[in-house]
Amino acid sequence: MDKLLQEVKDHLNITWDEEETNRKIERIIKDAIATLNWKLGAEIDYSEEEGQEHNLLLDYCLYAYNQCTNEFDNNYFNEIMQIRQKYEVIQYEQSK
Incomplete structure (x- = not known):
């Protein structure tokens, strides 16, 4: 973390580096992970430094920090759908 x-x-x-700010950001990160996992339909490890998933988490945190998550889905719909489809294919392959 x-x-x-x-x-x-x-x-x-x-x-x-303030304890209050760090606590707020940690809460935003935890909420972002839960929200994005639901939107993307998979349990994802966002700690990887590269990739769409990681970038999407950073961007969601930006929106949450600025209290405008209501605009996130419209602005990132394509990325959400691309990642969601990727994990649907992975889950389908694993179910065979």
Whole structure:
């Protein structure tokens, strides 16, 4: 979580280190993971530094930090659908 916390803070341009801010960002990250797993239809490891999933998490945290998650789905619909389809194919292959 510490690495992911620092990456999200970097993405949000948060340069200070305060316990209250860190707690808020950690809560945003946990909510983002739960929300994106539901939207993407899979349990995903977002700690990987590269890839659509990681970038989507960072962007969702940006929207959550700025209290505008209501705009996220419209702006990231294509990315959500691409990743969702990827995991649907993976789940289908695993079920064979």
